[in-house]
Amino acid sequence: MKRLEDFTYHHALILGLAKSGTAAAKLLLDSGISVRINDYKANPEDPVVQDLKEAGAEIILGGHPVSALDGIDVMIKNPGIPYDNSLVAEAEVRGLPIITEVELAGILHKGPMIGITGSNGKTTTTTLTHEILLKSGKQSSIAGNIGEVSCEVARRTNDQDTLVIELSSFQLMGIERFRPTVAVLLNIYEAHLDYHKTLENYRQAKAQIFKNQSEEDFLVFNIDDPTIAKFIGEANAQLVPFSTMQKLDKGAYADEEYIYYNGEPIIKRDEVVLVGEHNMENILAAVAAAKLNGATNEGIINVLTSFKGVPHRLEFVDNIEDRLFYNDSKATNILATSKALSSFKQPVILLAGGLDRGNDFDELVPFLDHVKAMVVFGETAGKMQQAGEQAGITAIKKVDNVEQAAQAAYELSENKDVILLSPACASWDQYRTFEERGNMYVQAVHKLK
Known part of the structure; x- marks a missing residue:
């Protein structure tokens, strides 16, 4: 497996283990770099912790002492740890570089790389792009939020592999040299404001995906997204738009009959298996990204006539007594849920709620017009109920969790x-x-049989 050969730092602090921290620590240790690990919650008896200690890592658990930064020249931060964490804040005061493990993947992988980000649709687009490349006879590896840690996958790739990475805003904030040959910007919608604090901060994090690109690279972007349109001129890469609303001479678009790339019709829309207008955006982005990496029309057709979606993203679960159950647990913001609701014409019973990030759900109300009932749960159950009442929905039931929600929805259906x-x-x-969450719902649905 590959090692880091041109990493400019010698003493690294890994802040937060989990999958990404563990993979980064192993890579750095194998590359002869001094590693200190600081994790607040990890168990000292955990075999992973023991293995890293035996491999030479210094381990600090149970707190975040400032002394953990002494002698350190770079921090590799778990993406989920916010920048107002005490140790991260102190690292910034000391002027230490703060990166995420995706930066290591960018150093390791010397072949073509497709980086995909957006508020919604990343997983579907990443999967589609990867599958299209494979069906086109190309070598492709998939990594990032979608599954395996990026730097772990990058250790196994060769220069002929296209590395397709799903990237979050959290990961993109921690890059220095990371440079995808093809970057994909799907959409930008108000999300993760508990982490980023403002929409502008969130936008800037997403824009990191193209900051290191040159005129030799490509940026695939949603020309219909007004937020993206405002800052796309900052990019140095060649711009390749996609659209579901307008005809394009360059890039990917769809009309009522066909999907096109650079003006060439590739496949009839009614042959595409994946449902939902939002998924058409994902399809167009994947077509453009894959085409820029040598994909064939045959490969695109093969995938689009068979690909039914990814788990937890509008995933069809079962038909029970003519009720159609769908699992869209990956819809973690209002935009994702509004697009899911827009995918159906028939009456819907919506199961919604979860972590309260401080926002209300007024923007969801216009999409509830064909929702006949709601089952709400979690910290936002009360807010969800208010949105439902605002939309004129009278059948609203509050439950404790998704397992109870499945049963309650069935009784209302x-x-x-x-x-x-x-x-x-x-x-x-x-x-x-x-x-x-999605798996618990799926299990509960199967129990209804």
């Missing part, structure tokens, strides 16, 4: 109804991840 888990909130008030 009739033939032909869609029962949709699309929380519009993060899961961390009750569940460790949106995957755990």
Whole structure:
């Protein structure tokens, strides 16, 4: 496996273990770099901790002492740790570089790289791009938020591999040299303001994806997104737009009949399996990114006529007595839920709620016009109920969790109804991840049989 050969630092502090911290620590140790690890919650008896200690890492657990920064020349921060963390703030005062592990992936991987970010649709677009490249006979590896840690995957790639990475704003804030040959900007919507504090900070974090690109690189972007349109001129890369609303001579677009790339019709829309207008945006972005990396029309057609989606993103679960159950647990903000609701014409019973990040749900109200009932849960249950009442929904039930929500929704439903888990909130008030939340819902649906 590859090692870091041109890493400019010698004494690294890994702040926060989890998957990304563990992978970064192993890579640095294998590369002969001094590693100190600081984690507030990790168990000293954890085999991972013991293995890293035996490999030569210094371990500091149970707190964040300022002395952990002594003798350090770079901090590699878990993306989820905010910048107002005491140790991160002190590192900034000391002028220490603060990076995330994706920076290490960018150093390791010498072949083409596609970086994909946006408020919504990252996982679907990343998966589609990867699958299209594979079906086109290209070598492709997939990494990032979607599964394996980026630097771990980058250790195994070769120069012929295209590395396709799903990137969060948290990861992008911690880059120095990271430079995708193709960057993809799907959309920007108010999200993660508990972390970024302002929409402008969030926008700037997303814009990091193209900050190191040159005129040799490409930036695939949503020309229909007004927020993106405001700052796209800052990019040095060649601009490749996509649109669901307008005809384009360059880039990817769709009309009522076909999907096009650079004006060439590739596939009829009615042959595409993946549902939802928002997914058409993801498809167009993936087509453009894959085409820029040598994908064939045959590869695109093969994937789009068979790809039904990714787990927890408008995932069809089951049909029980003519009720259609969908799992959209990955919808962790209002935009994602509004797009999920827009995917259905028939009556919907919406299951929603979760972590309270301080926002209300007024923007969701216009999309509740065909929602006949709501089942709400989590910290935002009260706010969700208010939004439902504002939309004129009278059948609203409050429950404790998604398992109870599945049962309650079934009791409220009739033939032909869609029962949709699309929380519009993060899961961390009750569940460790949106995957755990979605899995609990899926299990509860199967029990209804």
